Amino acid sequence: MPLSANNPTRKTWLETPKQTDFPIQNIPFGVFLTRDDVITIGTRIGNYAIDLGALHQLGYFDGIPLTDDIFLQDTLNDFIADGRKTWRLVRNRISEIFEESNPALRENKKHRDIVIFGLDEVEMQLPVQIGDYTDFYSSIEHATNVGTMFRGKENALMPNWLHLPVAYHGRSSSIIPSGIPVHRPQGQKLPNGATAPIFGPSRLVDFELEMAFITTAANQLGESIPVNEAEEYIFGLVLFNDWSARDIQKWEYVPLGPFLAKNFASSISPWIVTLDALEPFRVDSPEQKKELLPYLQSSGKKSFDINLEVALQPEGKKETVISKSNFKYMYWNMSQQLAHHTVNGCPVNAGDMMGSGTLSGPTPSTYGSMLELSWRGEKPVKLKEGGDRKFIEDNDTVIIRGFSKSNEHPRIGFGEVSTKLLPVFEPKTK
Ligand code: MN
Numbered sequence: 001m002p003l004s005a006n007n008p009t010r011k012t013w014l015e016t017p018k019q020t021d022f023p024i025q026n027i028p029f030g031v032f033l034t035r036d037d038v039i040t041i042g043t044r045i046g047n048y049a050i051d052l053g054a055l056h057q058l059g060y061f062d063g064i065p066l067t068d069d070i071f072l073q074d075t076l077n078d079f080i081a082d083g084r085k086t087w088r089l090v091r092n093r094i095s096e097i098f099e100e101s102n103p104a105l106r107e108n109k110k111h112r113d114i115v116i117f118g119l120d121e122v123e124m125q126l127p128v129q130i131g132d133y134t135d136f137y138s139s140i141e142h143a144t145n146v147g148t149m150f151r152g153k154e155n156a157l158m159p160n161w162l163h164l165p166v167a168y169h170g171r172s173s174s175i176i177p178s179g180i181p182v183h184r185p186q187g188q189k190l191p192n193g194a195t196a197p198i199f200g201p202s203r204l205v206d207f208e209l210e211m212a213f214i215t216t217a218a219n220q221l222g223e224s225i226p227v228n229e230a231e232e233y234i235f236g237l238v239l240f241n242d243w244s245a246r247d248i249q250k251w252e253y254v255p256l257g258p259f260l261a262k263n264f265a266s267s268i269s270p271w272i273v274t275l276d277a278l279e280p281f282r283v284d285s286p287e288q289k290k291e292l293l294p295y296l297q298s299s300g301k302k303s304f305d306i307n308l309e310v311a312l313q314p315e316g317k318k319e320t321v322i323s324k325s326n327f328k329y330m331y332w333n334m335s336q337q338l339a340h341h342t343v344n345g346c347p348v349n350a351g352d353m354m355g356s357g358t359l360s361g362p363t364p365s366t367y368g369s370m371l372e373l374s375w376r377g378e379k380p381v382k383l384k385e386g387g388d389r390k391f392i393e394d395n396d397t398v399i400i401r402g403f404s405k406s407n408e409h410p411r412i413g414f415g416e417v418s419t420k421l422l423p424v425f426e427p428k429t430k
Contacts, residue, residue: 001088003276005095010411012098013106014116016046021403021413024098027091028236028271028414029076032122033198039125041071043078043094044271049117050094060097060104064089075129076272077357080216080235081350087235087274088210124179124270127238128214128351134341135210135242135262135355137166138332140286144361145372150250159271162290163226165332165340169354171263177270181420184394185264187248201424202245204377205392208358209310209368209400211327212240213334214272218348225348227298227339231275233348234334239269239308239400239417240355246371246391266355269417277412281305281404285333295343302333306414308359308402310368310381315395320384322373325359325366327402 005027012024022028022044032049033039040053055061056327066086070079079086082187097105105111137143140157143166147156160166176182184205188197218233219225223235242262249261267373280302306327313319332340334354342348358368365371370391373381392398397420 001085003088003092003279004280005091005093006277008280010095010421011100012045013100013102013410014048014098019411020046021411021415022271023045023410023412025410026093026273026277026412027094028125028273028277030080030271031074031076031125033125034117035121039071039074041076042122045098046117047119048116049119049122051115051117052094052290054115054302055097058114059090061090061093064093066090074125075351076127077129077351080128080186080214083216084232088276091274091276101112117145119221124177126175126177127270127272127362128353130175130353131349131351132169133170133172133175133266133353135170135357136332137357138330138337139357139360139368140331141329141362141366142358142368142372145360145367149371149376164296165337167337167341170266172353174263174265175353176265176267176419178267178417178419180267180329180344181422182243182265182267183422183425185245185248185260186424187245187260188251189247190251197251202248203391204246204371205421206246206370207310207398208233208242208243208244209308209323209325210240210242210356210359211237211306211308211402212268212353212355213237215338215348215350215352215354217350218338219342219345221347222345223342223347224295224345225338225342227296227335228300229334230338231302233338234275236272236274237278239414241267241398241400241417241419242355242358243267243419244369265419267417267419269414271415273412278304278306278404280406280409281412283328286329286331290325296336297341298333298335298339299314299324302335303328303330304404306402306404308400311399311401312389312392313397313399314383314385314387314393315397317383317385319397319399320382321380323365323367325361325368327356327359329361329366330356392421394421396421
């Protein structure tokens with residue numbers, strides 16, 4: 001099916017800012033609460049949120065096989081479960097409705113008033129009910145940096161790392177949308193030189209610059225997904241900040257991997273940008289350093305050129321951009337991740353989320369965590385308005401942004417995921 005929604009020359013009758021992440025070629029999907037307290041599935045063009053539930057009720061999706069209430073829901077799970085053919089039909093139709101020469105909605109003020117909202121009139125929600133969440137560890141630079149810090153340069157990469165995309169099963173209950181603040185976690189830590197742990201606030205709270213992809217129902221128990229079919233089951237991507245407490249992590253992670261150091265919160269951007277919208281930005285993955293087992297051998301361009309940046313904003317101050325990286329640095333691509341995840345017959349459902357792992361690049365300015373940027377706190381990161389940071393301090397806000405851009409295609413962006421770190425939670429006493 002043609003991706004007519006991606007037509008780079010198409011213009012919309014809506015007024016959009018020049019540098020927007022959300023031109024008519026993007027058409028992401030999200031869930032929002034309207035000014036009338038109605039929850040609905042929507043899309044975004046420029047700085048307008050568009051109510052797809054209302055558009056559907058008004059007949060604008062006639063001819064596309066959709067259930068009546070498919071967009072009148074508080075999650076995208078059912079729409080995602082409808083599969084790639086339906087996503088494409090809907091995205092193409094939305095593009096037609098807002099195409100500049102199409103008068104149907106453009107000239108119908110009554111309908112426009114029902115369907116189109118300013119961004120300040122809506123409140124973005126978590127776009128999917130995430131059933132299962134898995135976090136990969138797929139940047140060779142990040143794995144090498146962290147391994148060097150914990151085990152020395154010679155043993156930086158574990159023997160399995162170049163043979164399989166390492167991951168752990170995370171927790172979905174603490175995944176939150178952009179704008180929801182997070183409390184500094186408390187837990188067990190082993191102070192340097194001590195023989196017994198202490199309990200208290202984490203002193204090494206960190207972000208992880210990641211992206212995450214969201215799947216549709218992919219396989220039954222026992223079935224596996226071939227690596228070169230895996231993209232059929234990927235709906236789209238979001239920006240992902242995998243909050244981490246490095247002192248808790250260091251004490252707890254042996255032998256089963258991260259637990260409480262990671263599951264206190266992870267933040268995502270609210271608009272899911274479809275894999276289809278990113279089609280013009282395909283690139284090769286980094287060269288593989290080992291011959292892979294056949295089930296991991298992917299062919300063609302399976303990675304995407306997505307510029308990423310992290311900004312840190314202390315309370316009441318200007319932000320400082322502290323890292324610039326790219327999704328394309330990821331050593332294991334999403335197809336390999338999904339093929340590996342299911343090779344043993346583990347089922348993947350609509351609304352599952354797979355984190356990339358911290359997306360560090362080859363140079364220090366591209367590192368995707370404070371752990372690496374400040375190299376365990378040895379090289380504090382300077383801030384624009386004075387002061388510096390080894391890790392994240394109370395009332396700091398961490399903002400991740402991402403976008404793709406080329407000379408041939410309009411910018412396709414993700415907006416941002418912005419999260420403030422609050423002090424340790426204090427129970428209210430009467
Ligand atoms: Mn992570």
